[in-house]
Amino acid sequence: MIKAITGTKDTLPSEINxxxxxxxxxxxxxxxxxxKEIRTPVFEETALFCRGIGTSTDIVSKEMYTFIDRRETxxxxxxxxxxxxxxxxxxxxMDKKQSLxxxxxxxxxxxxxxxxAGRFRQFHQFGAEALGSNDPLLDAEMIIMAYNIISNIGLxxxxxxINSLGVPESREKYxxxxxxxxxxxxxxxxxxxxxxxxxNILRIFDSKDENDQKIMADAPLLINHLDDESIAHFEKVKKxxxxxxxxxxxxxxxxxxxxxxxxxxxxxISGSVGSQSxxxxxxxxxxxxxxxxxxxxxxxxxxxxIERILLACENENVLNLPEEKIDVYVVRLDKELDAxxxxxxxxxxxxxxxxxxxxxxxxxKAQMREANRLNAKYALFFGGEEYSSGExxxxxxxxxxxxxxxxxxxLSIISKIQR
RNA sequence: GUGGGCGUAGCUCAGUUGGUUAGAGCGUCUGGUUGUGGCCCAGAAGGCCGUGGGUUCAAGUCCCAUCGCUCACCCCA
Numbered sequence: 001m002i003k004a005i006t007g008t009k010d011t012l013p014s015e016i017n018x019x020x021x022x023x024x025x026x027x028x029x030x031x032x033x034x035x036k037e038i039r040t041p042v043f044e045e046t047a048l049f050c051r052g053i054g055t056s057t058d059i060v061s062k063e064m065y066t067f068i069d070r071r072e073t074x075x076x077x078x079x080x081x082x083x084x085x086x087x088x089x090x091x092x093x094m095d096k097k098q099s100l101x102x103x104x105x106x107x108x109x110x111x112x113x114x115x116x117a118g119r120f121r122q123f124h125q126f127g128a129e130a131l132g133s134n135d136p137l138l139d140a141e142m143i144i145m146a147y148n149i150i151s152n153i154g155l156x157x158x159x160x161x162i163n164s165l166g167v168p169e170s171r172e173k174y175x176x177x178x179x180x181x182x183x184x185x186x187x188x189x190x191x192x193x194x195x196x197x198x199x200n201i202l203r204i205f206d207s208k209d210e211n212d213q214k215i216m217a218d219a220p221l222l223i224n225h226l227d228d229e230s231i232a233h234f235e236k237v238k239k240x241x242x243x244x245x246x247x248x249x250x251x252x253x254x255x256x257x258x259x260x261x262x263x264x265x266x267x268x269i270s271g272s273v274g275s276q277s278x279x280x281x282x283x284x285x286x287x288x289x290x291x292x293x294x295x296x297x298x299x300x301x302x303x304x305x306i307e308r309i310l311l312a313c314e315n316e317n318v319l320n321l322p323e324e325k326i327d328v329y330v331v332r333l334d335k336e337l338d339a340x341x342x343x344x345x346x347x348x349x350x351x352x353x354x355x356x357x358x359x360x361x362x363x364x365k366a367q368m369r370e371a372n373r374l375n376a377k378y379a380l381f382f383g384g385e386e387y388s389s390g391e392x393x394x395x396x397x398x399x400x401x402x403x404x405x406x407x408x409x410x411l412s413i414i415s416k417i418q419r
Numbered sequence: 420g421u422g423g424g425c426g427u428a429g430c431u432c433a434g435u436u437g438g439u440u441a442g443a444g445c446g447u448c449u450g451g452u453u454g455u456g457g458c459c460c461a462g463a464a465g466g467c468c469g470u471g472g473g474u475u476c477a478a479g480u481c482c483c484a485u486c487g488c489u490c491a492c493c494c495c496a
Contacts, residue, residue, distance in 0.1 A: 003487080006487085006488090057494090057495095058493075058494045059494080059495075062420080062494090063495085079495095080496085111495075111496095113493090113494070113495075114491095114492095115488095116489080116490060116491065116492095117489085117490065117491090118496080119494095119495075125496055127496090192492085192493065203494090206494095208492080256495095257494065257495065267496095274490075274491085275490085275491065275492085276494095276496080278495070279496070280496065281495080281496060304496060305495090305496030306496085307496080308496060309496090333455095334454090362448095363450090363454095364454055364455060365449095365450085365454095365455070366448085366449080367456090368455050368456040368457095369455095369456055369457085370456085371455090372456040372457055373456085376456090379455075379456075381454070381455075383454080384454055385454090393454090393455090395455075397456070
């Protein structure tokens with residue numbers, strides 16, 4: 001038996017309505033903030049992600065689905081959206097058409113990681129990118145939009161964490177200081193963290209190793225080494241969040257993994273999923289557009305994991321949708337009248353009713369069981385004696401009441417059904 | 420890439436110290452008088468017990484390998 005690829009899964013009809021609901025909420029909220037949807041190809045030239053995300057990151061160094069096409073070009077299934085959006089932004093000269101571009105997306109992403117709770121190899125994100133302004137109000141807007149969507153859906157066990165990484169100059173100065181602090185303490189660090197001293201020293205703060213945590217408890221914090229402008233920027237973001245009573249905490253140890261972040265970074269964490277608890281993450285990237293060959297244009301964005309949000313919903317027992325119902329089940333009383341029964345169903349469907357008929361030539365009893373299983377509001381008995389007088393029997397399934405109606409007069413049927 | 424747990428009907432799971440034709444509940448299908456659902460009752464279909472090898476008179480049960488699922492580490496949404 002051929003099975004779905006490891007780390008991928010089918011979204012079955014029984015769960016699709018939750019996706020619709022979340023996607024519609026996403027579109028509605030983004031539209032309130034005047035963000036416009038953008039769709040980009042699922043694959044791009046590999047070089048885009050190497051330059052955009054950073055070759056030293058785990059995503060680029062070991063998690064990408066990369067392949068060579070017939071023209072010997074290296075292509076990669078997109079592991080995240082920001083690089084693609086920025087590429088499109090530059091390629092389509094969006095900054096020349098309007099000075100601020102506010103974009104959103106809902107799209108599959110691909111990363112070759114080991115699957116676990118809330119992590120898949122093909123997963124889906126929605127997110128937003130605002131390109132063209134360094135206004136801290138936009139930083140706040142990103143956090144607010146993400147928080148609104150996630151809390152609107154009914155999730156409770158949430159934590160908003162924010163931090164500022166400042167600008168590269170102050171960050172480099174700080175890293176040197178952190179290295180000085182760690183000098184002589186390497187022996188006590190975990191193997192992973194020893195490596196991080198060279199690769200990504202900030203990430204040592206994130207370590208789950210107890211000894212690492214102890215050592216880092218006294219380490220100098222980046223947030224205390226920011227330049228004045230970054231501090232002012234961060235203060236303004238916090239002020240807006242305070243005014244709107246967004247329940248956030250400043251987490252000086254929140255270090256996002258991708259190379260392109262500057263200034264504000266944030267995450268929304270759920271306590272209701274497994275170890276992969278970040279439902280959403282984002283931040284400002286004022287250098288990325290230029291790095292990808294565009295102008296010196298500031299940007300900020302976030303991405304949220306749909307599967308993780310739905311998992312949290314399941315674990316918190318929210319997002320319980322009502323049972324699906326259909327309007328009418330046409331019960332065929334005579335086998336010979338199957339085509340006529342179908343045509344009757346068709347005329348009702350033209351009036352936008354949800355209608356089902358039997359395609360299996362089953363007994364009336366079996367058809368009624370089916371009607372019940374489908375939660376039909378009405379059963380319409382077609383055939384028999386009534387057929388010769390141009391009538392059919394309409395049964396209200398919840399009341400159990402029946403009445404004769406004229407078949408030709410489909411509008412009268414509909415008025416009965418739609419009341 | 421590393422480590423733990425688990426693979427028995429469509430689903431959730433039982434299967435006793437290895438011992439006859441592998442079970443239950445739910446679901447599906449058919450019936451319970453001629454053309455009527457839900458509840459109830461009766462019956463039926465549906466399993467190379469993940470795959471391959473080994474031990475044994477005998478393996479769903481023990482051993483090895485392999486594949487898959489799952490959770491965690493790394494990292495990320």
